Structure formats: structure tokens, C-alpha cells
Amino acid sequence: MDANQDNTAIIGLYKLTPGDIDHLFRRSGANGNQLSLFTYNAEQGATSSPSEFFKELAESPNLNRLARHLLTPAVKLEFHRGGAGSAEETYHAFLSLEDYDVLVLFQGSDDNLLLLLFDNEESFWQWWADIYASNADSAYQPVFPDSMETEVLVCALHCIDIYRRSYMESMLAYQGNLGLDISTGDFVDLLKRALASQDKRWLLPTLFEITPGLKGSSIALKPEHMKKAEGLGFLSSHENVLTLGERTQLMGAEIITSWLGSVGCQATALVNGQEKSLSRMFLTSTAFTNHIFSFETMGGGGSRFRHQASTLPDLISSLMKWTEVLQEVVGGTAPAKAAQAEAPAMKFCGQCGAELKPGKKFCTSCGTAI
Numbered sequence: 001m002d003a004n005q006d007n008t009a010i011i012g013l014y015k016l017t018p019g020d021i022d023h024l025f026r027r028s029g030a031n032g033n034q035l036s037l038f039t040y041n042a043e044q045g046a047t048s049s050p051s052e053f054f055k056e057l058a059e060s061p062n063l064n065r066l067a068r069h070l071l072t073p074a075v076k077l078e079f080h081r082g083g084a085g086s087a088e089e090t091y092h093a094f095l096s097l098e099d100y101d102v103l104v105l106f107q108g109s110d111d112n113l114l115l116l117l118f119d120n121e122e123s124f125w126q127w128w129a130d131i132y133a134s135n136a137d138s139a140y141q142p143v144f145p146d147s148m149e150t151e152v153l154v155c156a157l158h159c160i161d162i163y164r165r166s167y168m169e170s171m172l173a174y175q176g177n178l179g180l181d182i183s184t185g186d187f188v189d190l191l192k193r194a195l196a197s198q199d200k201r202w203l204l205p206t207l208f209e210i211t212p213g214l215k216g217s218s219i220a221l222k223p224e225h226m227k228k229a230e231g232l233g234f235l236s237s238h239e240n241v242l243t244l245g246e247r248t249q250l251m252g253a254e255i256i257t258s259w260l261g262s263v264g265c266q267a268t269a270l271v272n273g274q275e276k277s278l279s280r281m282f283l284t285s286t287a288f289t290n291h292i293f294s295f296e297t298m299g300g301g302g303s304r305f306r307h308q309a310s311t312l313p314d315l316i317s318s319l320m321k322w323t324e325v326l327q328e329v330v331g332g333t334a335p336a337k338a339a340q341a342e343a344p345a346m347k348f349c350g351q352c353g354a355e356l357k358p359g360k361k362f363c364t365s366c367g368t369a370i
Contacts, residue, residue, distance in 0.1 A: 009118055009123040009124070009126060009127040010116050010117065010118060010127070011062070011117055011118065011119045012060065012062040012065075012066065012115070012116070012117035013114075013115070013116055013117075014053065014056065014057045014060070014062075014066065014114075014115045014117075015053045015112055015113065015114055015115070016051070016053050016054055016057065016112065016113045016115065017051045017053060017054075017111075017112055017113070018111055018112070018113070019044065019048055019050075019051070020050055020051055020053060020054040020057075020113075021038045021040075021113075022040060022041050022042070022044050022045030022048070023045055023048075023050040023054055023058075024054070024057075024063075024066075024067050024070070024071065025038075025040040025045060025067075025071060026045045026046075027058060027063060027067075028063060028064055028067035028068075028071065030067050030068065030071040030072055031071075031072070032071045032072060033071070033072045033073070033270060034270060034273070034274070034275055035072075035073050035074075035075075035076050035268065035269065035270050035275055036070065036071050036072065036073060037070075037092065037105070038070070038071060053112075062117055065099070065101055065117065066103060066115060066117055068096050068098065068099075069094040069095070069096050069101060069102075069103035069117075070094060070103055070105065070115070072096075073094035073095060073096060073103075074095055074096050074097045074269060074327070074330050074331065075094070075095040075267055075268070075269050075278070075326050075327065075330055076092060076093075076094055076095075076267070076268050076269070076275075077092060077093040077094070077095070077265055077266070077267050078090075078092055078212045078265065078266045078268070079091050079092065079093070079263060079264070079265050080209075080210040080211070080212060080263070080264045080265075081132070081210065081261065081262070081263045081264075082200045082206060082209065082210045082261065082262065083200045083201075083203070083206035083210065083259070083261045083262035083284065084200075084201070084206075084259045084260065084261040084262070085261065086260070086261025086262070091104065091105060091106045091107075092104070092105045093105070093124070095121075095323070095326070095327065097327060097330065097331050100119070100120040100121055101117060101118060101119060101120070102117075102118040102120070102121055102124035103115060103116070103117050103118075104116040104117075104118070104124070121320060121323050122316070122320060125316050125319045125320060125323070126316055128319075129312055129315055129316050129319070132261075132263050132283060132285065133283065133285050133290045133312055133315050134260060134285045134286065134287055134288075134289075134290060134312070135311070135312050136285070136286075136287070136288060136289040136290050136310070136311050136312060137311055137312075138288065138289075140288060140289040140309040141309075142309065143156075143232070143247070143251070143291075143307055143309060144156075144232065144305075144306070144307040146306075147296075147304050147305070147306050148228065148304060148305060149225060149228075149302065149303075149304055149305075150217065150219065150295065150302070150303045150304060150305050151219060151220065151221050151222065151225040152225050152228045152229055152232075153207075153293065153305050153307075154191070154204065154219060154221065154225075155221070155225055155226050155228075155229035155234065155235075156229050156232065156234045156247075156248075157203045157204040157207060158187070158190070158191050158194065158204050159229065159234045159235055159244055159245075159248040159252075160203055160204075160234075160248055160251050160252045160255055161194060161202045161203055161204050162182060162187075162190065162244065162248075163178070163180075163244050163248050163249060163252030163253075164202070164203075164252055164255060164256050166178045166179045166180065166244075167252065167256060180243050180244040180249075181241055181242070181243050181244075182241070182242050182244075183240055183241060183242070184237070184240045184241070184242055185240070187242050188221070191204075191221070195208060203255060203259070203262075203284065206262050206284075207262075207264075207282055207293075210262055210263070210264035210282070211264030211265075211266070211280055211281075211282045211295070212264055212265070212266035212280065213266050213277050213280060214264070214280055214282075214295065214303075216301075217295075217297065217301060217302065217303045218300065218301035218302050218303075219302075220302070226242075230245070232247060233245045233246050233247030233248075234247050234248045235248065254286050254287075254288050255286065257287075258286040258287035258288065259284065259285075259286055260284075260285045260286060260287075261284075261285070262282060262283060262284040262285075263282075263283045264280070264281070264282050264283075265280065265281050265282075265283075266279075266280045267279045267280070267326050269326070269329065269330040270330075277297065278326055278329055278330075279294060279295070279296065279322070279325075279326065280294070280295040281293065281294045281295065281322070282295070283315075289309040289310065289311070290309070290310045290311070290312070290315045291307065291308075291309055292307070292308050292310060292315060292318065293305050293306070293307050294306050294322070
């Protein structure tokens with residue numbers, strides 16, 4: 001990922017070592033919560049020295065804002081990227097109810113942390129969509145009109161993958177025609193093999209491999225699900241033979257020629273003291289549109305999905321609404337900017353790390369002005 005793709009959207013860009021987290025706890029006075037990826041090691045924080053990276057953050061006015069999101073987040077977004085030829089990637093974003101900021105965390109191969117602080121959710125989603133989505137400025141016909149069982153989506157994506165496979169096999173065999181027929185038994189057998197393969201060159205395995213938590217949902221494919229996929233134009237059935245439909249052929253050609261990769265995301269929050277999944281989404285973009293699927297877990301472990309085919313502006317608008325809903329679920333919408341004008345009082349000296357005495361204008365340890 002190019003973290004500097006849109007520097008105008010980023011109000012703070014910081015790098016920390018893993019050991020700096022204990023110093024971030026000390027300087028900010030944060031206690032942390034179970035949603036955070038980090039816990040406080042008081043002994044290490046008291047006996048070790050912060051890195052040069054941390055000293056830069058300590059001198060920044062954003063230290064407490066960053067600590068609030070990283071150590072005591074209200075909502076955690078976990079992102080996975082993959083599929084087609086796109087690079088594999090995992091990272092997190094954190095929201096707070098006290099402001100509109102968004103903090104994004106990447107961890108490098110050297111274990112160092114890269115932190116990007118955005119002033120508001122819209123600038124974050126604009127930055128995010130510029131990287132992962134396509135412009136897709138032409139109209140795209142609706143595919144799935146209503147909320148449906150996830151098994152219907154499984155059938156539809158499997159049909160698309162079968163079409164792609166048939167297309168590639170016809171090219172290898174120098175055949176002019178595609179084989180659009182498959183037996184019901186082969187359809188089901190190939191479906192099981194596809195999911196077991198974990199092969200993200202195909203669309204269906206990618207859905208489950210990169211959407212956090214989706215593999216844990218209960219999938220029970222039934223004839224009624226295939227009937228619904230048939231009603232949407234993905235296939236037709238006659239006795240024990242399935243024929244790929246017009247919708248499959250259209251979307252199959254779209255995925256073959258312009259699939260740009262996918263991103264899966266899961267939003268979690270603390271509910272009764274325990275981390276709980278609130279919602280999941282899966283974005284797969286092509287040159288024609290941005291296919292975004294949102295998932296809702298149902299009773300019994302099953303799930304349902306909704307689909308949107310969006311232009312870039314519509315996608316950003318949908319993501320903003322999704323963020324607003326997440327904030328409402330965990331305690332209401334974020335407060336007005338005016339309410340956050342006064343930053344929390346520092347509890348530790350930004351120069352030496354010593355605890356500050358109430359009412360003092362200077363650090364009693366090193367003399368630095370507070």
C-alpha cells in the first residue's frame with residue numbers, strides 16, 4: 001500500500017517500534033480496553049527507553065488523539081486484501097466516539113508500526129476508496145435486489161467461477177465455444193473443492209478467505225438457494241443439468257477482463273465487555289463497478305447479505321453511512337467538533353515521561369514547561 005497516496009487527507013503520519021507502545025500508555029495515561037491490539041507492560045515501560053520515533057510523536061499535539069484510538073477504541077475495523085493479482089495485506093482502523101478521527105495501523109515485516117491519523121471519516125474513506133475502488137462512472141444494473149441468504153451469493157459466485165474456468169479451458173483447447181452445462185453433482189462437488197482450495201485467484205474462495213469471520217458462519221446450501229440464483233439469471237436447471245445463465249455470462253466476462261482484487265472488512269466493538277462482530281463487508285472492484293456486499297449474522301450462525309454496485313462517490317457515501325450506523329450501535333453518533341476543542345490534560349511529561357503534579361506549570365523532574 002502507498003500510505004502517501006493522498007497526504008492532504010492525513011493529519012499525522014508516525015512510526016513506532018513495538019516497545020514504544022508501553023511508553024504511549026504511560027504518556028497518555030490510557031488504561032486500554034479489550035478491543036485494543038495492545039496491553040500495557042508497566043515494568044518494561046518504566047525500565048526501557050522510547051525510540052527516536054516515539055520522541056517525534058511525544059512532541060506532537062496528536063499524541064493523546066492517537067493514544068485514544070489505538071489503546072481505547074470504540075470500534076475496530078479489520079481489513080484483509082487479496083484476490084486476483086492484488087497484494088496480500090492485513091491492517092486495522094480504529095474509531096472513537098469522542099471525535100471524528102480515524103487511526104489506521106499497519107505493521108511492517110520488521111514489526112515496526114506505521115500509524116496514519118485522519119481528521120474525519122470522510123477523508124479516510126476517500127483515501128481508502130482511491131486505493132481499492134474503481135471510478136466506475138457508468139450505470140450498472142442491479143444484481144441482487146434484496147437482502148438474501150449468503151448461500152444465494154455462494155451459488156452466484158460459484159457460477160461466475162465456473163464460467164471463468166470454462167472460458168480458460170476453451171482457450172487452452174483452442175475451442176470456439178464455451179461449455180455452459182454442468183451436472184448438479186459436479187456443481188456441488190466443484191463447490192466443495194473450490195472452498196477447500198483457499199485459492200484466491202477465484203472469486204468464491206476469495207470471499208471466504210479475506211472477509212474476516214465469514215468462514216465461521218454456517219453455510220448450508222439447499223435447492224431453494226439454487227432456485228433463487230436461477231431466478232436472478234445465474235443459471236437454469238433441467239433434470240440434473242445446470243446451464244449457466246445470461247447474468248453469469250455477463251458478470252463472468254466482467255470478472256475475467258477487469259477484476260481488480262478484493263478487500264474484506266469486519267467491524268467489532270465491545271458488547272457487555274466482550275469483543276463482538278457488528279458487521280462484515282466484502283468489496284470486489286472491476287472496471288465497470290464496485291461490488292460491495294454487506295453481511296448480517298442471523299440466529300443459528302447463518303448470515304444474509306445485501307449488494308450494491310456503486311460508482312466511487314456512491315461507494316464513499318455508503319461507507320460513511322455504514323460508519324454512522326456502527327457508531328450508533330456502540331453508543332451514539334460522534335459528538336460535534338466543538339465538543340472536542342479542549343484536549344485532555346496531560347498526565348505525563350512529554351519530555352522525560354515523569355508523572356505531572358496537579359496545578360504545576362513545569363515538570364518537577366526536568367523543568368519542561370507544561
